[in-house]
Amino acid sequence: MGFFSKVKKLWVSPEERAAKALKEYLGEADQPDQKIEPEAPAQQETPAPQKAVEFEPKAEVTPTPAPEPAPEPTQEPVSAPVVETVAVPESAGKARIIEPVMATEAKSDADKPQWQRDLTKALQQADPRLSVWLDLILDGIDTAGDDLWDRLTFLLKALEAPADEADDFVSRFKEWLDDMDYEHVDEFRSELQYRLALALELEDEEDERSRLFIKLSEGLSKTREQITKRLDALLSSHSAFDDDFWEEFEEILIMADVGFEATSELVERMKTRIRNSGETNPENFKDLLREELDEIFKLPKRIKAFNPPEVVMMIGVNGVGKTTTIAKIAHREQMQGRKVLIVAGDTFRAAAIGQLEIWAKRVGAGFFAKDEGSDPAAVAYEAIDYAVKNGYDLMLLDTAGRLHTKTNLMEELLKIRRVLGKKHDEAPHRSILVIDATTGQNAMSQTKLFNEAIGVDELILTKLDGTAKGGIMIAVTMQHKIPITFIGLGEKMEDLRPFNGADFAKALLM
Ligand SMILES: Nc1nc2c(ncn2[C@@H]2O[C@H](COP(=O)(O)OP(=O)(O)OP(=O)(O)O)[C@@H](O)[C@H]2O)c(=O)[nH]1
Ligand SMILES: [Mg+2]
Structure with a gap:
């Protein structure tokens, strides 16, 4: 989905940079409009596999150049997709510039709403740490609403997120709040910080690490x-x-x-x-x-080396958490800019397919399934075609988890493995x-x-x-x-x- 894919990592001296950039922001009023055009739609409509249920991820995706589909989709292995050099964002430095993107929206400092001026100053003086920024953004806000969206958008734009990605981040978060029926800051603060950390690739920084450590210690x-x-x-x-x-x-x-x-x-x-x-x-x-x-x-x-899509097979006995873990991984990966396809390889229960579809929708991933009772290996086979055609980076295959003592489950999983390997080099990776x-x-x-x-x-x-x-x-x-x-x-x-x-x-x- 490419959240903040254009955020530059240049935090050589964060305090200085933040201060400098924000000073410029306060000073510079009439900048030319820097609005970044939304990226082209993720992909063209592709023919649906028979009986397949699918939907596209909601978020915009930087399309991975989709290789031509294999000429004979039902038998031939997919010709190894050429790994185009995907434009990897410069990964040189360690952080990001706070830049006056918002300056485009105001004629002069005096025209800016008071809250923007206050917030700019507060951010300028604050430690450049996510938790501190979030404290400032949420200061005085108790519930979700326009004030929060304005402030959040302001923060994202000040962090140089392209306008469309910032708006997308906010609208997805709003949707999630609706889904979860959350309203109060204390219900969603932690999820908001988690999403920001992933989107801004801040999870490895000290501030985030200590938050993760607290969570781990509690757990x-x-x-x-x-x-x-x-x-x-x-x-x-x-x-x-x-x-x-x-x-x-x-x-x-x-x-x-x-x-x-x-x-x-x-x-x-x-x-x-x-x-x-x-x-x-x-x-x-x-x-x-x-x-x-x-x-x-x-x-x-x-x-293992792989040509996209990376294929991940999730296995395990009944009820251990395979399906929910797939959803969690899809969520993480999507937030980090990968285009994820969730595949319903557990075809034994209609409820399992339905549950996965709901998760896929909720996290904004693509979804591929066939009817209840279909052969799971056939689902996996067709899903690879679908993933390749549509330029997915990662395919997460859910599998059934009946008792491991029943040998037929193992046989079935082996069959899926074999089919994946025939179809896509080195799969499952x-x-x-x-x-x-x-x-x-x-x-x-x-x-x-x-x-x-x-x-x-x-x-x-x-x-x-x-x-x-x-x-x-x-x-x-x-x-x-x-x-x-x-x-x-x-x-x-x-x-x-x-x-x-x-x-x-x-x-x-x-
Ligand atoms: N407390 C807690 N619950 C979890 C965790 N991971 C999964 N669960 C719960 O475990 C239950 C089963 O999760 P599923 O993802 O449906 O498990 P599954 O392996 O797909 O189950 P089957 O499809 O029946 O084989 C759900 O209620 C999850 O919310 C976890 O880390 N902690
Ligand atoms: Mg399951």
């Missing part, structure tokens, strides 16, 4: 309680690393769902670390454990297994089964909020050596978080 509170309370008691009651200490430590890990095998390995690794460090007093044990966990989570991500953290050790057997049968490139653990079984993260990583890429900390869109092992270890052992 892990039950697991932490389980581990840390007992660990603290252990540390205060022992003055040496004796057998008794290690036995109790082992027990704590087992109780926190780290599992027997991973626990034994972790205890051994900690013994080695302690020996190598020369540490004799348990009081620094937590620091060393944190370092060990950080080490454990440092698994390389398996990256990622198979993501979604597991529900609340199922504890069950998650371990699911990972083993799926990995052996289908192959799993990444894990997403959902429902970490509200469970004391977060130790499963350690177990699954140690035993299967598959990287965890995201974790689910709640039901909202913003509750899907990129997983960071160091932050996890820190939040767990506070």
Whole structure:
């Protein structure tokens, strides 16, 4: 959707730049109109696959040059789409200029409404941090309404967002508020900040990272309680690393769902670390454990080269959160400017198709489905054609999640995999297994089964909020050596978080 794709990253000296740009803004009144024309519509109408239900994403998309469709769509694999050099926004610097785009709308400083002048000054003096900006934008505003939209548009334009993208951002946010029936700032502030952070690519900046860390710490509170309370008691009651200490430590890990095998390995690794460090007093044990966990989570991500679209297959047993996680990923990716197609590969229940369609609409992604009962592999096959033809960057394939003990599910998933691979080079580029953290050790057997049968490139653990079984993260990583890429900390869109092992270890052992 290309939100703020034109925002330049030039924040070499943010304070100076912001101050300078805003000063210019206050001074410069009669600038030529810089309005950026909306981009051309995303794509032309393409013939619908038979019986397929589809709709286009609402947002405007910078079209990825769509390669010609394969001449014989039903049999031939899609000829590998040429990867055009997609105009990558200059990724040089680290931030953005606050520029006087709004100056085009006022003849002089005096003509500007008072709130604009006040807000400009406040922004000029503020720390260039998203949370601070948002505080200023929301100052004195209790509910959604014209004041908020004006202020938000003002902020986006001052951040050099092209006018059409800024307006699009605001209108999508309004739609979301309507959908959710939210009105008060405290109901939507956090989602607003999340959207801004993604759109402006600020998620890695310190301010955002600390917000994410707070969320992670809250989500892990039950697991932490389980581990840390007992660990603290252990540390205060022992003055040496004796057998008794290690036995109790082992027990704590087992109780926190780290599992027997991973626990034994972790205890051994900690013994080695302690020996190598020369540490004799348990009081620094937590620091060393944190370092060990950080080490454990440092698994390389398996990256496959791909020609667009990138094809991601979401697998996992019933009810773990595959469908909602697809929606959350689609939301994130769309906010970051990728054009996403959601594909309903779970064809067993009409309700599943309907649920996915609603999500796709809500997050503004494209949607591809066939009738209930269709062959999922055929859906996947046709969806690739559709995605290629329409220039999608990312295709997220939902699959059914019936019990993993029924072998036919595995056979079916394998068939889908094979078809995808025949149709599109190296597809699926990622198979993501979604597991529900609340199922504890069950998650371990699911990972083993799926990995052996289908192959799993990444894990997403959902429902970490509200469970004391977060130790499963350690177990699954140690035993299967598959990287965890995201974790689910709640039901909202913003509750899907990129997983960071160091932050996890820190939040767990506070
Ligand atoms: N608390 C919490 N709930 C979650 C999380 N992720 C998903 N859920 C909820 O889990 C429930 C099941 O999610 P779905 O996405 O439908 O699961 P699924 O794997 O697609 O299920 P099937 O299609 O039946 O196989 C929903 O109510 C979600 O809102 C999470 O991280 N935290
Ligand atoms: Mg589902």
